[in-house]
Amino acid sequence: MNRPPDTSQALFEDVKSVVVVTLDIEDQAAGLGPETGLYGNLPELDSLTVVKLIVAMRKRFGIEINIDEIACEIFDTLGRLAAFVESKVYLEPFGGVK
Helix, strand or coil: CCCCCCCCHHHHHHHHHHHHHHHHCCHHHCCEEEEEECCCCCCCCCHHEEEEEEEHHHHCCCCCCCCCCHHHHHCCEEEHHHHHHHHHHHHHHCCCCC
């Protein structure tokens, strides 16, 4: 899956940075791209770290993520996660980076 073209590169890099720091995978950062598989592909990402990642995304981008919005597809690839965060950032009137 490719990163949707409307996902800004800067936002993608910010999401990637949050993932790298939260999962403590700095040594893998250079190899992570939009098509990088997350849940089920990175051993560092399990159900507990998904929660940590959600909290980190909420803090970094000033967005609300409700439990009913969390689906496995969001954590399928880094590109999908970035697209989800971008949709939250631009849809929430007082959230995150504009």
